[in-house]
Amino acid sequence: MLKIVRLDDRLVHGQIINNWCTNEDITEIMLINKEVANNEIRKIIIQMSVPKGINILFCDVDSALEVFEEEIEYENLMVIFGNPFEILEFIEKGGNINSINIGGMSYKEGRNRLSTAIYINEEELNALKKISEHGIPLEIRVLPTDKSVIFK
Template identity: 30%
Template sequence: MNIVLTRIDNRLIHGQVAVTWCHHTNANLIVVVNDKVAKDEIRKNIMNMAVPPGVGVRYFTVDEAVLKLPKASPKQFIMLVVETPQDVLRLVEAGIPIKTVNVGNMHYSEGKVQISSTVSVSQDDIDTFKKLTSKGVKCIIQRVPTEKGVDIEELINNL
C-alpha cells in the first residue's frame, strides 16, 4: 500500500488537509480512519464537500482499515487522516506500516496542556505518542507543508 501521509487532525477533512496536503503528497485517495466517524453520515457528507475533484475518499473504522488498506491498489496514493494518536497506535499495532505521523491539529480541552499553537495533549495522548516513538514512528507537528516540522518527542519530553 502507498501511504503517502498519515495525519492526526481532529477536524479530519477540511480545506487545508484536502487541498494543500493532497497536492503536496500527490495523494489521490483520502482514507479517514475513526470508529465514530465511519458511522456518522452527516459528518461524512460535510467532509466530502472539502475533497478536491479527482481525489477519492473512504471512511473506515480502525478494524475495517486494517483489513482493507493492505488490499489497496498500487495506483492509490493514500493519505490517512485520523482524529487521535490512539487511532494511529491501533493501526501500527495491527501491522499497518506507518513510519511518520504528521500531527496537524489537536484542540485544547479541559485536562490537556498546549504544546504548540495547534496541538494540546492529555496524559493519555503523551503516553500514546511515547508508545508510537518506541515503535519507531516519528511524530512531527506541522500544519502545512511549507512550515518547518517539530518533533513532538522534544516537546513532550520537556513537560
C-alpha cells in the first residue's frame, strides 16, 4: 500500500527513518531520483543508512513507472522524490499520486523561504503549481507530528 509520497531534496535521512518510517509503519522506500539511480556509490551510502526491516528501491522516473505497472502489492510504501520536476514528469507520464507531502527543500542560492526547512526557486514553484493543477493536493509538513499546511 502506498502510504506517503514525499518531496525532500535530502532524500533518505534521520527524520525519514526515525520519524516517518516509525510513525507510519513504513517497511519499503522507493527513492525516485535520476542522479541517485545512476550513481552506485550514492546508492550504497543511502542503503547503509537504512535499518534492517526497511527495503529500499532506487529508480528514475521511467523505471518507477515500470515497477508500478507490474501491480506488485507493496507493504507500507513511502515514495521519495528529490525534486518537483521528477514528480511532474512522473505524473505527466501517467504515474498516479493521490497527495504529496513537501517535507524538506534545503536553502540554496536563488531559493526563497516557503516554510520552515522549505526553500524553493521560481522554477520549482512553477513545477509545484503544475502538479497542483493536476488536482493533486500538496501539504507542507516536515515531521509527522507537525501541523499540515496546504500548499496553494
